[in-house]
Structures are given as structure tokens and as C-alpha cells.
Amino acid sequence: MTMNQVKIKDLKNIEDVISPGVQFCPGCTMELLARVVLKLLGDDVVMFGGPSCVVFSNRGKFAYYGTLMTNIASSATGVSRAFRRQGRDTICLALAGDGATADIGFGGLSAAAERGEHILYICYDNEAYMNTGIQRSSSTPFGAMTTTSPPGKKSFGQKTQKKNMPKIAVAHNIPYVATACPSYPFDFLAKIKKAKEAKGPAYIHVLSVCPTGWRIPSDQAIHYGRLAVRTGVFPLYEVENGHYRITYSPEPLRPVTEYIKGQGRFRHLTDDLIAQIQDQVNHDWQELKNYSEMK
Numbered sequence: 001m002t003m004n005q006v007k008i009k010d011l012k013n014i015e016d017v018i019s020p021g022v023q024f025c026p027g028c029t030m031e032l033l034a035r036v037v038l039k040l041l042g043d044d045v046v047m048f049g050g051p052s053c054v055v056f057s058n059r060g061k062f063a064y065y066g067t068l069m070t071n072i073a074s075s076a077t078g079v080s081r082a083f084r085r086q087g088r089d090t091i092c093l094a095l096a097g098d099g100a101t102a103d104i105g106f107g108g109l110s111a112a113a114e115r116g117e118h119i120l121y122i123c124y125d126n127e128a129y130m131n132t133g134i135q136r137s138s139s140t141p142f143g144a145m146t147t148t149s150p151p152g153k154k155s156f157g158q159k160t161q162k163k164n165m166p167k168i169a170v171a172h173n174i175p176y177v178a179t180a181c182p183s184y185p186f187d188f189l190a191k192i193k194k195a196k197e198a199k200g201p202a203y204i205h206v207l208s209v210c211p212t213g214w215r216i217p218s219d220q221a222i223h224y225g226r227l228a229v230r231t232g233v234f235p236l237y238e239v240e241n242g243h244y245r246i247t248y249s250p251e252p253l254r255p256v257t258e259y260i261k262g263q264g265r266f267r268h269l270t271d272d273l274i275a276q277i278q279d280q281v282n283h284d285w286q287e288l289k290n291y292s293e294m295k
Helices: 002-013 030-041 072-085 098-104 106-115 165-170 185-197 221-230 256-260 271-293
Strands: 045-049 063-066 091-097 120-125 176-180 202-207 236-240 243-248
Touching: 002 030, 030 045, 030 091, 030 120, 030 185, 045 072, 063 072, 072 091, 072 106, 091 098, 098 106, 098 120, 098 165, 165 176, 165 202, 165 236, 176 185, 185 202, 185 236, 185 243, 202 221, 221 256, 243 271, 256 271
Parallel strands: 045 063, 045 091, 091 120, 120 202, 176 202
Antiparallel strands: 176 236, 236 243
16 A cells, blocks of 8 residues: 555645535544545546535535436436547546435446446445435444334334445446445545546445434544444455455454444344344455455
8 A cells, every 4th residue: 555655645735626614514524535535536527416415516616416316327427428429538426325326326326337337436325314314224234223213112223234235336247346434544545546547337335434323422433434344344345347355354353342332323232133233244254255265
């Protein structure tokens, strides 16, 4: 990562194209993500986004195309094709939450990937529909409390496992897929550089800790992002042309209790449910290691 780190230092000399005073909640890592990504991608970029925690219309010195939640990927596709018809390599960046990615806009994203459209799609995954009231999405982790998956006498929060969007993206045989977390900035920015240079669609799934929806102090977002990675709950890896590579190995994994404790959305979980989560994390981590060892 040394070469990437040297170049990352140059970001401080690049103009911040997002205006100050944007509408993010205190402690949200989305602001860090968006500011740094736009610096790294350069001037020749158009961002696409629907109704969400990230709405940048009239909030910066860059082109922003506001869409519906259903057509973020298809809008980026249409503009990308128009640019290439003109002989331009303008980056079409889709920035969308987990709800618009894994649920409402999934069909459009899948179609764009299947066709090999030249777009860069970044999903900022805060694990629920945070912008509209913390409703569950298919990216909400097992056991988590949301306003539509509340714990009670006959329930324990989210009943299904988190949808594995990176794995689904890989199944489309696109050139580049990666996971990332702002708590590991060098790893994240190195992946943005690779995605920028990919010949075809690129997909990056970013864990975006949400202090409001996760019920944690606003100054603990970076800390919980690190715990998500170090416990194996959110592993960091990339898949280039079908070849898996773990980009940060936290072995031996820390117990998931370190990640779960302190988060209000998990405060109702019993020891048995936490044990189930640990078993699933162990299984998924071993599966990822097996993929990474394949030649």
C-alpha cells in the first residue's frame, strides 16, 4: 500500500468540491466517504443518486443527477452511453444506500452489470432505510432492531440474514468488486483507484456506520467500523476478474460480542442469538478464505 499512501497524501492539496455544512447526522461516515471519493475521482465525473441520506443537489462544485430510488443504475447507464458516443470517458458514479441497491433498485443494477455498462457503483451500506425512519432492508443484519423489525415477546428483531450484495455482484462476472470501510481509508482509496480504472462496471460495497440507526455515540462511528472488520462481521476483500483477494486479514478474529455490545439495536439479543451470529460469521469468513485460496 506504500505507493497508494504517498498519492493519497496529495488529496489534501485538491479542492474539496462538496460545500461545507451538508445535511449529514453528527458522526455519519458518509460525509468522509463522499468528500474523499470525489477528490480521488477528479473533475470529470457525474454523480447519480436518489432520495436518501446523501442528496447533493446544489451542494457542491460537481455535476449531480438526481434520480428515483428505482433507476439510479439505469440513469448512470444512459448518461455513460451518451458520453462514450461523444468519445468522452467521463466517470458516471452511482452512489446509493443499501435500500436502493439491494431492494428497490436491485433490478436496474443487476441489468447494468449483466450488460457490462461502464459505470462505477458505490453502495453505502448503513444496514437499514435510515433516511426515512430506520426501517429494515434486506441488508439489515440478523437480530438487529429497526422500526419495522422490532423485538418483542414473539420476535427478536430482523429474522433473516443480511443479503450478500458483493457476492451477487461477483456472480455477474464484472471486472471489479470490492468491500470497503471508511475506518480503513488506505484500503478504501486503493479500491476506488482500481474501480476507476476498471474496463466495465465496478461495484464497491462500503460499510457506512450510522450512529443514529445503530444507537451508538456520534463519536464512535470509526471505532465500530474497525470492530466490524476485526470481528469478521464485515470482511475487506476484492474480486478482480473473478479472483478473490482478502485485502486485510484480522486473524485471529475478535469475538462478535465486542462489536455487538454498545449498539442499541442489538441490546435485546440473548446469548443464544449472539452465538448464532458468531457461527454465521465463522462460516462466512472460512468461505471467503476458501474463495481467496482458489487459483
